[in-house]
Amino acid sequence: MSERRTVRTLGVAEPGRPSLFSYVEEPPGDGEFRVETQYTGLSAGTELTFVNGTNPYLHASWDAELGVFRDGTASQAYPVEVMGYMEVGRVTETCTPTVRRGDLVALNYGHRTGHVIDPRQTIVTTLPPSLDPLLGIYVAQMGPICANALLHAAAEDHGRHEDAGSEVRLGDGVRDRRILVTGGGVVGLLTGLFAKAHGAAEVALADPDPSRLAAAEGLGLIPIEDDAPEATWRWCKSQWTNGRADVGADVVFQCRGRTAALATAMRALRPQGTVIDLAFYQGGAPDLRLGEEFHHNGLTIRCAQIGRVPRGVRGSWDRRRLIAETLDLLDAHGALVRQHVVTDVVDFDDGPQLIVDLASRRRSTIQTVFAVPQPT
DSSP, X not given: OOOOEEEEEEEEEETTEEEEXXXXXXXXXXXXXXXXXXXXXXXXXXXXXXXXXXXXXXXXXXXXXXXXXXXXXXXXXXXXXXXXXXXXXXEEEESSTTSOTTOEEEEOOOSBSEEEEOTTTSOOEEOOTTSOGGGGGGTTTHHHHHHHHHHHHHHHHHTTSTTTTSOOOTXXXXXXXXXXXXXXXXXXXXXXXXXXXXXXXEEEEEESOHHHHHHHHHTTOEEEEOOSTTHHHHHHHHHOEEETTEESEEEEXXXXXXXXXXXXXXXXXXXXXXXXXXXXXXXXXXXXXXXXXXXXXXXXXXXXXXXXXXXXXXXXXXXHHHHHHHHHHHHHHHHHHHHHTEEEEEEGGGHHHHHHHHHTTSOOOSEEEEXXXXXX
16 A cells, blocks of 8 residues: 655636645555646636636536526635646556556546546546657547537538438538638647548638747648738638638637637628537627627537537447547647647646736747656
């Protein structure tokens, strides 16, 4: 039996103050295993909501049965001692045949320097030796989020075809189509790469940030400089023509947490097109004019989040299959992702200061990865 140990975590002590915390962890029990974290990825869009105090869980409680937020007692309060969901750990002790000592595994347990895992309670993915271990941060959660966006597009389109009784494939909603991605963060870049890898005719990505546009171009996507209110939708309507009064993108993946971006996504679509929405909105919607393109062009907005796959495919698709699709994407294109998406690798202890810099806009990154120094 191993000894107890101190685990350090990265969270937020109070609004505007990211901080490191610690707790004492018990040894793994029967059926469990212990990991030392190698890498943990920052999901800036989500985690900055805790720093800025805008996360809905800080102001209301989530009723899982009814699927609504209720005013009153908040689901979370400060300090938020652990954030994050993109981890790679090395197995150091194991009391289960599920993993072996020395395995590298992808999991979702937050910014911790280590953790005890019960594989009966979560999905554990052993990373193949051929994969850059750092890219394992995408396997448990972020990659499946993006794959699930394509799955929603596929399910949305599936019933329109003669072979509707066949199994839905991940590329069914993008193959041979013109695709727009709004937002060049990690979600947008990986979703665009998924669409390209699954046979889209063209994939364009719109963002105002030159560094994100360069990353998009590096992944083989068409960069659109979204530097004016009409730049993106005018590009789509002029470049993608299907016939008279039928111009624009076939599908838009909306990956930017601003309602103005959702409005742009709708304006960029051809009639009866679909927005697959992955964004996390934190404010109101003063510029979301549902009486305009949404109404007149008969558009569809479909929210795609990793908590569920589309209803019609639950028998054949689940989180494990989305993880497998992520591993396939990284196997084929991991070098490009490492080169163009991962912009910063910093020491775990430097996490609070980096997050402060991001929140204050003194620093800009695409994907930050916290590397955990290993015990000697």
